[in-house]
Amino acid sequence: MDIQKIGVVGAGQMGNGIAHVMALAGYDVLLNDISQDALDNAVALIDKNLTRQVSRGKVEQADKDAAMARIATTLSLADLGKTDLVVEAATEREDVKHQIFEKLLPHLQPHTILTSNTSSISITRLASRTDRPERFMGFHFMNPVPVMQLVELIRGIATDQETYQSCLAVVEKLGKTAASAEDFPAFIVNRILMPMINEAVYTLYEGVGNVKSIDESMKLGANHPMGPLELADFIGLDTCLAIMNVLHDGLADTKYRPCPLLTKYVEAGWLGRKSQRGFYDYRGDVPVPTR
Ligand SMILES: CC(=O)CC(=O)SCCNC(=O)CCNC(=O)[C@H](O)C(C)(C)COP(=O)(O)OP(=O)(O)OC[C@H]1O[C@@H](n2cnc3c(N)ncnc32)[C@H](O)[C@@H]1OP(=O)(O)O
Numbered sequence: 001m002d003i004q005k006i007g008v009v010g011a012g013q014m015g016n017g018i019a020h021v022m023a024l025a026g027y028d029v030l031l032n033d034i035s036q037d038a039l040d041n042a043v044a045l046i047d048k049n050l051t052r053q054v055s056r057g058k059v060e061q062a063d064k065d066a067a068m069a070r071i072a073t074t075l076s077l078a079d080l081g082k083t084d085l086v087v088e089a090a091t092e093r094e095d096v097k098h099q100i101f102e103k104l105l106p107h108l109q110p111h112t113i114l115t116s117n118t119s120s121i122s123i124t125r126l127a128s129r130t131d132r133p134e135r136f137m138g139f140h141f142m143n144p145v146p147v148m149q150l151v152e153l154i155r156g157i158a159t160d161q162e163t164y165q166s167c168l169a170v171v172e173k174l175g176k177t178a179a180s181a182e183d184f185p186a187f188i189v190n191r192i193l194m195p196m197i198n199e200a201v202y203t204l205y206e207g208v209g210n211v212k213s214i215d216e217s218m219k220l221g222a223n224h225p226m227g228p229l230e231l232a233d234f235i236g237l238d239t240c241l242a243i244m245n246v247l248h249d250g251l252a253d254t255k256y257r258p259c260p261l262l263t264k265y266v267e268a269g270w271l272g273r274k275s276q277r278g279f280y281d282y283r284g285d286v287p288v289p290t291r
């Protein structure tokens with residue numbers, strides 16, 4: 001299917017990155033959120049990130065201008081009815097995602113493909129509550145979207161081959177690489193990454209190391225670009241906890257038990273970079289460890 005117009009639901013860190021790369025690749029993008037502030041911040045951030053790409057010689061000024069002109073925003077989900085593909089990138093909560101798809105359905109054209117950028121939630125279950133489980137897929141970008149090469153494509157039990165091929169063609173047009181994952185809790189990347197992050201929080205909780213020593217150990221000792229706690233703050237601690245809960249509930253194995261310290265940080269509203277405090281405090285000039 002020829003996809004031209006793409007709707008993105010949720011203008012948080014993933015939604016803005018997805019809108020950025022889609023518009024740069026030539027798609028018309030309609031970005032939706034429940035908050036006007038989130039939409040305004042997302043457009044400002046896309047502008048800033050594209051400007052940086054221009055200054056580093058990665059993007060031509062004319063391509064940046066054209067990409068910005070292809071991005072429109074809306075507070076109304078009904079406006080996404082005219083799109084060919086929707087990427088849902090709202091908060092990692094199953095009830096929120098079900099509600100979004102439920103509200104979208106009456107406005108959609110029959111051919112529109114629905115996808116979710118969920119990090120962990122069952123694609124089959126999300127699809128089953130729509131009128132088009134055969135045209136529903138997991139479309140899982142990595143953070144930061146403009147930089148990371150991989151997109152996980154996850155077929156639900158009912159997803160048809162044409163839908164898969166259409167999504168694969170979008171990934172290729174973005175210049176990214178697709179990995180196919182089966183629809184089991186947290187798919188491939190987060191099935192492996194999130195238990196490591198959770199284990200780093202246990203290492204902190206049990207006093208084996210502090211924030212600085214744990215992150216330095218994994219950066220200098222295992223050549224990771226970010227330490228696991230720095231990465232958790234970057235992803236969002238609410239998202240990390242939600243993924244661990246999906247793994248724990250979905251696979252019923254105690255090895256996925258979320259660390260109580262991770263739960264405590266989320267209860268405090270210390271969600272990482274997006275709330276200015278997590279395993280580090282970002283309110284000053286340099287990040288300061290909180291433990
Ligand atoms: C939770 C999930 O469901 C799935 C996930 O996404 S899991 C998370 C996956 N992501 C990771 O693991 C990221 C790990 N970290 C990294 O790879 C690196 O630290 C990083 C790429 C984020 C930054 O790299 P760095 O070398 O430390 O910083 P820096 O030199 O400033 O940035 C490298 C490039 O990325 C760009 N960049 C960094 N952050 C960016 C952002 N948020 N948006 C856009 N571009 C960004 C920079 O502009 C820079 O571009 P150039 O190469 O053109 O100069």
Ligand SMILES: NC(=O)C1=CN([C@@H]2O[C@H](COP(=O)(O)OP(=O)(O)OC[C@H]3O[C@@H](n4cnc5c(N)ncnc54)[C@H](OP(=O)(O)O)[C@@H]3O)[C@@H](O)[C@H]2O)C=CC1
Nearest residue numbers: 010011012013014033034038089090091092118119143235
């Ligand atoms: N963070 C990451 O590293 C990655 C995250 N993901 C996945 O991407 C999705 C988004 O994550 P992320 O961008 O980090 O989260 P953020 O918290 O940064 O952004 C979520 C956005 O969705 C908005 N939102 C909430 N409810 C609705 C709704 N009903 N309709 C429209 N918008 C809504 C939120 O608004 P408000 O703030 O007002 O609530 C917020 O702007 C999640 O499913 C997550 O698991 C996937 C890959 C990597």
